[in-house]
Amino acid sequence: MKEGLNIIVCVKQVPDPEGPPSAFEVDSESKKVIPKGIPPVMSPFDENALEAALRIKDEAACKVTVLSMGKRLAKPVLRKSLAVGADELILLEDNSFEGLDPYWTAITLSSAIKRIGTYDLVLTGRQASDWNAAQVGPGISEILKIPSVTLARKVELREDGVIVERVLPNGYEVIKAPIPSLVTVSNELGDLRYAGIKEIKAVQNKPITTLCASDLKVDLSQTDQIKLLKLYPPVWDRKCNFIEGQDAQEIGVALALKLRVDKVV
Amino acid sequence: MDEYRGVLVFCEVEENIAPITLELLQVGRKLADDLGVELLTVVLGSDIKRIADELVYFGPDKVYVIDDPLLKSYNGDACTTVLERLCEALNPDIILFGQTSVGRDLAPRLSFRLKTRLTTDCIDLSIDQDTKLLLQTKPVYGGNALAVYVCEVKPQIVTVRSKTMSPIAYDENRKGEVIEFDTEIDELIIRTTVIEKVKEEATGIKLEDADIIVSGGRGIGGPDGFEQIEELSKLLGGAVGASRPPCDLGWAPSTHQVGLTGKIVTPNLYIAVGISGASQHLAGMSESKRIVAINKDSKANIFKVAHYGVVGDYKDILPAFIKKLGELK
Ligand SMILES: Cc1cc2nc3c(=O)[nH]c(=O)nc-3n(C[C@H](O)[C@H](O)[C@H](O)COP(=O)(O)OP(=O)(O)OC[C@H]3O[C@@H](n4cnc5c(N)ncnc54)[C@H](O)[C@@H]3O)c2cc1C
Ligand SMILES: Nc1ncnc2c1ncn2[C@@H]1O[C@H](COP(=O)(O)O)[C@@H](O)[C@H]1O
Numbered sequence: 001m002k003e004g005l006n007i008i009v010c011v012k013q014v015p016d017p018e019g020p021p022s023a024f025e026v027d028s029e030s031k032k033v034i035p036k037g038i039p040p041v042m043s044p045f046d047e048n049a050l051e052a053a054l055r056i057k058d059e060a061a062c063k064v065t066v067l068s069m070g071k072r073l074a075k076p077v078l079r080k081s082l083a084v085g086a087d088e089l090i091l092l093e094d095n096s097f098e099g100l101d102p103y104w105t106a107i108t109l110s111s112a113i114k115r116i117g118t119y120d121l122v123l124t125g126r127q128a129s130d131w132n133a134a135q136v137g138p139g140i141s142e143i144l145k146i147p148s149v150t151l152a153r154k155v156e157l158r159e160d161g162v163i164v165e166r167v168l169p170n171g172y173e174v175i176k177a178p179i180p181s182l183v184t185v186s187n188e189l190g191d192l193r194y195a196g197i198k199e200i201k202a203v204q205n206k207p208i209t210t211l212c213a214s215d216l217k218v219d220l221s222q223t224d225q226i227k228l229l230k231l232y233p234p235v236w237d238r239k240c241n242f243i244e245g246q247d248a249q250e251i252g253v254a255l256a257l258k259l260r261v262d263k264v265v
Numbered sequence: 266m267d268e269y270r271g272v273l274v275f276c277e278v279e280e281n282i283a284p285i286t287l288e289l290l291q292v293g294r295k296l297a298d299d300l301g302v303e304l305l306t307v308v309l310g311s312d313i314k315r316i317a318d319e320l321v322y323f324g325p326d327k328v329y330v331i332d333d334p335l336l337k338s339y340n341g342d343a344c345t346t347v348l349e350r351l352c353e354a355l356n357p358d359i360i361l362f363g364q365t366s367v368g369r370d371l372a373p374r375l376s377f378r379l380k381t382r383l384t385t386d387c388i389d390l391s392i393d394q395d396t397k398l399l400l401q402t403k404p405v406y407g408g409n410a411l412a413v414y415v416c417e418v419k420p421q422i423v424t425v426r427s428k429t430m431s432p433i434a435y436d437e438n439r440k441g442e443v444i445e446f447d448t449e450i451d452e453l454i455i456r457t458t459v460i461e462k463v464k465e466e467a468t469g470i471k472l473e474d475a476d477i478i479v480s481g482g483r484g485i486g487g488p489d490g491f492e493q494i495e496e497l498s499k500l501l502g503g504a505v506g507a508s509r510p511p512c513d514l515g516w517a518p519s520t521h522q523v524g525l526t527g528k529i530v531t532p533n534l535y536i537a538v539g540i541s542g543a544s545q546h547l548a549g550m551s552e553s554k555r556i557v558a559i560n561k562d563s564k565a566n567i568f569k570v571a572h573y574g575v576v577g578d579y580k581d582i583l584p585a586f587i588k589k590l591g592e593l594k
Contacts, residue, residue: 017407021544021566024409033406102373103382131405131412132525134385135373142377147342147456150370153519163460168366169473169528170520171465177457187509187526188519226382229400230413234544236551240558240574248577252585255557255575260593264534264555265477265501 005062005120005157005179007053010109010136011046011081013073015039017129026233033130033231040074042081045125047192049185052155053123054085054193060157062120063087067112069105071098075208082203083195089206090116094213096220102131104223106139111216113144121162122182126151137184147181153188269419272297273357274325275348276308277367278316282323285363287432289425290323292390293361294433296399299392302358303327307351307446309344311337321441323433328443329355335450339367342455345374350448352379357420359399361390364424372424381418388429399423407525408544427473428531428552465520470504472521477503477534480523480550483510484539484560484579491516493583494538500590506530506550508540524549538579542567559583 015024015035025034042050053064066081069092082089092112100108113119122144127134141148153172154165162177167186177183213220243258245251259265274293277283290306297304303326308317310332317330331347348371352360360375362368364386376383389402399421401414416422472478479498481491491511498505507517509524523530525548535553540546542558542565550556551570558571559579568574575582 017545018543021409024406026410033410101382103377106377126526129407132386132403132407134369135376135383138370138373139377142374148374149341149457151366167519168462171463173462174460175457176460181457187513191513225418226384226414226416228412229415230411231405232411234404234408234411236569238570238572240568240571242568242574242576248581249585251575251577252582252587253589255573255582255586256589256593258573259534259555259557259590262555265590265593 006118007062007121008065008067008113008119009050009053010124011066011068012043012128013040013068013070013077014043014128014130016041026231028232031228031231040077042077043125043128045127045185048187048189049123049125050081051192052185052189056157069097069108071095079203080195082206083199084193090209092211096213100223101226102133102135102139104220106136106143108216108218110140110143111218120179124184126184126186137182141182147177149175149177150184151186152183153186155183269356269358271303271305271357272359274306275362276306276320277363278310282316285365285427287323288430289361289363291433292430294324296359296392309336317443322435322437322439324439325441328441329446331446333450340455341370341374343450344371345378346454347448348375349378351446360420360422362424364426368424372422376422381420381422382416383422384414385424386426387423388426404548408548427529465518467518472504472506472528472530475504475532477501478506478530478532479503479536480506481511481538482508482540488516497587500587508546537567540567541565
């Protein structure tokens with residue numbers, strides 16, 4: 001394994017997607033989803049991407065930089081990346097970063113990556129859990145003109161390139177890509193390691209770099225080529241027919257009979 | 266504006282024309298008719314004359330073929346570049362991809378190359394009669410909300426969730442033109458290589474094709490419980506599915522995952538056992554013809570989409586259910 005490599009991980013802050021459906025209030029007027037009683041978290045696949053970087057760092061000395069963009073970011077949420085082992089945290093914060101579409105998000109993140117300058121591997125999640133766009137990763141690779149591999153379940157950095165296991169519907173494929181490359185990571189890679197109280201305390205005062213739109217020289221004055229016309233909650237018009245009975249035995253039998261009468265089995 | 270014309274469908278091949286392609290051609294035909302333009306399709310590969318000829322019977326006016334040994338198996342670099350060239354030549358107004366392994370990789374890259382925008386995972390598409398633009402409906406926040414987008418840059422590119430559109434039927438009387446699109450692929454543009462492909466699919470009926478699916482969730486509690494799920498699915502001649510936690514925990518292979526980031530299924534019967542019904546799971550199974558949910562929590566979200574519900578511990582319910590089904594056989 002090669003030493004001294006630079007890995008950049010893009011992490012988006014989102015409302016906890018594991019919250020119950022009632023926690024996602026859809027405001028059709030403002031066309032926004034308003035999280036109710038759920039905390040901000042790192043988007044789950046981005047945690048997997050960070051874990052991929054840390055596993056590489058476990059094997060060989062390298063520097064892991066975490067990059068997150070938003071209008072206002074919750075520092076404790078993103079500081080967690082330092083507590084689990086990332087070396088540097090760069091926040092891109094600006095009012096103009098609110099609600100950017102994937103195209104402009106990729107442009108903004110790419111200019112931050114160019115500003116960092118040296119990178120051997122860029123990692124993103126396969127998709128963010130809020131708008132589920134699934135395109136910022138490949139977008140960055142196109143802008144930086146580096147190869148990309150999507151849907152990784154394993155990422156290994158070798159002397160002469162990156163070896164990626166890419167999830168397929170019926171298994172996986174092993175892909176070799178040169179350095180630098182961009183890889184998008186899927187949950188099959190495994191969960192992000194835990195940070196203990198000690199680690200969290202240790203990074204409490206670690207400096208964080210913050211950059212704004214003008215630092216990045218991105219022009220975000222015309223970003224509405226794709227418009228959100230409508231946002232509404234899903235409606236289920238089904239009525240569930242609950243199977244009743246004295247005990248589990250009776251209910252089990254009743255269910256079998258019901259499906260039989262309906263000719264589904 | 267008028268220089269962009271036609272609806273282009275990206276054809277996927279897995280030995281034969283993939284099911285998603287027929288779904289795209291059906292919705293593509295409707296969009297093309299609504300706009301009064303041609304339906305075009307493109308197929309990439311090596312030695313694919315047979316596929317190209319067959320595509321004609323599924324409704325496109327023109328089939329573009331890019332046949333090159335370098336396209337024998339999917340490569341993102343090569344495919345993005347040849348599609349970019351084809352789009353520059355044809356200027357399609359709309360491009361449709363499937364939300365598949367290939368579509369997920371290729372559509373984002375092509376959209377960035379063409380400096381346009383993309384909406385992934387659409388479940389409904391229609392033409393706005395006033396603007397003639399494509400109205401693109403997609404679930405967001407894991408299915409907790411639905412968004413309708415419109416894109417003012419051309420081409421308008423979308424990927425379509427599988428099984429949300431009905432497939433177009435084969436018709437031998439259809440006529441279409443097969444056109445070879447000649448383009449040189451410089452080997453040097455291909456930067457990534459596939460070293461090996463590993464199949465992990467369980468034996469038996471494929472999840473996507475199964476008529477009956479029995480799925481287990483975190484509520485199953487462990488690998489032992491999955492043996493009961495297996496037994497039930499065998500008895501019914503179906504396939505085993507799962508929500509994400511059992512796959513992540515290793516109780517079930519990850520190829521069994523149903524949902525937003527797993528497989529999309531629409532069997533005649535879907536039995537969900539110990540699954541709470543998170544929106545991301547519903548995304549993969551809510552269109553099943555009949556849904557049975559077994560869950561010990563009467564307030565579980567899964568009951569919102571279920572036709573039949575059983576409130577109780579699956580460990581108590583399943584034995585009687587399985588026994589009675591056996592007797593009814
Ligand atoms: C971006 C993103 C993508 C995702 N993609 C997917 C996806 O593709 N597919 C997917 O499934 N999930 C997906 N998830 C995860 C999803 O949000 C949920 O976490 C997951 O679906 C929950 O699985 P579950 O219902 O099995 O577990 P839980 O939510 O933990 O539910 C377990 C259920 O079992 C019941 N139960 C417990 N014991 C018993 C018993 N003995 N008998 C009967 N019932 C019992 C409980 O009442 C509970 O309702 C995704 C998440 C994100 C953020
Ligand atoms: N605002 C953001 N800040 C940092 N990374 C982001 C941001 N938006 C998207 N990404 C990265 O791009 C991936 C795909 O996002 P998306 O295309 O929006 O689904 C995410 O999993 C992140 O890794």
